[in-house]
Amino acid sequence: MTLDEKLRKPLSEIGVTSAEQCQSLFEELNQRLQEDSAAARSSAKVEGFRIDWLGRKNGRLSLLSDNWLKAASSQLKPVVGKLLNGLRIEAEKRLNELMAETKGKIEVRVEGNLDQWKGEVQTELRSVPDITLPGLSHQFGAKHPLTLVREEIEEIFISMGYTVEEGPEIETAYYNFEALNTPENHPARSEQDTFFIRDGGAGRDELLLRTHTSPVQIHTMERMKPPVRAIVPGKVYRRDNPDATHTPMFHQIEGFAVDVDISFCEFKGTLEYFLKAFFGPEKRVRFRPSYFPFTEPSAEVDISCGICGGTGRVGQGIPCRVCKQSGWVEVMGAGMIHPAVFQYVGYDPEEYSGFAFGLGLDRYTMLKYNMPSLDYFFNNDIRFLEQFK
Ligand SMILES: [Zn+2]
Secondary structure, three states: OOHHHHHOOOHHHHOOOOHHHHHHHHHHHHHHHHHHHHHOOOHHHHHHHHHHHHOOOOOHHHHHHHHHHOOOOOOOHHHHHHHHHHHHHHHHHHHHHHHHHHHHHHHHHHOOOHHHHHHHHHHHOOOOOOOOOOOOOOOOOOOOHHHHHHHHHHHHHHHOOOEEOOOOOEEEHHHHOHHHOOOOOOOHHHHOOOOEOOOOOOHHHOEEEOOOOOHHHHHHHHHOOOOEEEEEEEEEEOOOOOEOOEOOEEEEEEEEEEEOOOOHHHHHHHHHHHHHHHHOOOOOEEEEEEEEOOEEEEEEEEEEOOOOOOOOEEOOOEEOOOOOOOOEEEEEEEEEEOHHHHHHOOOOOOOOEEEEEEEEHHHHHHHHHOOOOOHHHHOOOHHHHHHHO
């Protein structure tokens, strides 16, 4: 029978009937106590020692008291009581020593040679936070390239006094078309294949996924009186089949400024400043006449091609594919806001003037990082995304 098994039975059952037998049994226990305390070299093991010996419920001293002392014969009781008391004092003394020792051990060792005891500390002192150990490493994510470019564009405009506005992605036909001077029978509506919402109403209240960020111009002008200078980044939707340069969802940044006396000069100057700030001061900028229902006059804005330097040729006269040999890359649609649009929002077109522009964030990001296809943005390929950390 092991010592621990003996502790669970009354003395009479394990054949102990004399004071001498008690004495030798306690000597055996004391021997075990010394061995255990000598083996407790870490704070975890010291805690184990405490539980084994002084634990309230199943500690050896509790078992001893319950099974041996309480059931002892009246003749043996004082002997067991005295021996038990001596053993308890010894156990408590050992525990105090061990606790002081392990505590001291940490303090002393922290000043010692790190490499020598790092492994030991790691395994032995789990309950003590050790600030010298290497930390847990976390995988940090990175901003998506579209987010990086959006933030860069926002910063340029914020530095010119623009605010950043937002609006709903589900719009009514009124805000998406009509208030932008594109009434129901206007030919421009058919240019944009649109996602309509099933059972989404009819007429000017019909619900659809916005095809451009321009409706936010209307929302913003309804809410604010001039001067207004704002840009509107956001997702837009068109029924395009996905290929290298088209996706059914893409990102635009709309911008507009309305104030008294805003001239074509301010319009051109602002956009040139922005394009040179974003694409580089060496870029040339040109405005080509164009048409949009909500601006008059309207322009397509081009910058000189960064691949061929505007010559249309790379290397030994090889045609530049990026600009299709024209030397120019289209980057923006823009124009002076049509007076009719002002009337929809209650601005007096005699008093106020302004300009508006829209650009494709996906395209800007492709140009900035020389990317061949839109696919990279939406494939969630970690090898691609990690390059932007
Ligand atoms: Zn080119």
